[in-house]
Amino acid sequence: MGILFSQGDMDNLKYLYSEVSYYRKFFALQVYFEEKYNIENCGEVIMTPEIITDLKSKVSAILDYQQTHSLERTKEFASQNFPDDNGFFAFEQNYDRYYFKGLNDLMDDIEKWEELSLNENEALIYTCWY
Template identity: 40%
Template structure:
């Protein structure tokens, strides 16, 4: 049991689903989507270019100014959501997500949609 989060692509024509990225207990990312979209468990959000850019900029700022993590990308409490510390694990997730959202800027959105979903 725990918080599992996925970014996945869905091919527009065939509806084929391709896993893009996976996070386990990265509660700060879940908190971002809950605050922005008020999603519930197993909610599915189509991610816009605006959200991709916003998240990338926020994650990158946390990478370069880790002392601002609690303000920019705060941990988010929930059942089995993992650690609430701003430690090495938290910053590893920040780095991974920053890379994922950077690369998401270059997806062919004429062919694919990008979605976020989570389950706990």
Template identity: 35%
Template sequence: MGLDMYLYLEDKETSEIIEYSYYRKFNALQGYFVKNFDIPNCGRIGLNHETIDDVYQLLNEVRYDREKAGVLLPTFPGPFFGSYDYDRIYHGYIDQAAADFYHAKFLDFNKYNLFYTSNW
């Protein structure tokens, strides 16, 4: 068991679901979505350009000033949510998510919807 989180695309024409990105026990990202969208277990939210830009900006601020991690994107407690340390693993998640959210800025939103969901 553990916290699994996904970004996925939905093709607007065919309703096909395409996994865009996967995170395992990146509780800080889950905390962002709980705090800002009150997302329940197995809930999903649609992401728009504003949300993508907001998350990307937070991730980059933490990437370039690691001491801000606990303030800007703090770890988030929960059942089987993994480590609460601001260590190599945490910053590896930050780097991966920053790349994913950067690329998400260039998705064709006329063709796809982008969603965030999680399960624990």
């Protein structure tokens, strides 16, 4: 049985869930959550400070490594530390400009997440739909 909401109630619902970041085809991020938190399609993981710190550590290590090493060595380092596994998506592993753009975008977003002031009734949540 569903619940019937007025238009005013529907307008207010948008404030209960708001998209903070969006990633399209950044498979490494999904692989991270699948392997570490056993998340399934449409599952949710609350982004604790520990998760954010872990992601930041992994991403910054790869971006720092990239500054002083060849692309081939960086790809190898990335595959060991933040894999872009083909898994469900059935694409080959690519450590190309899209992978590194995803890392840079994620690092920018992590810095924004760290600045958020959430109250006790709010949380950052990771979810994926595929």
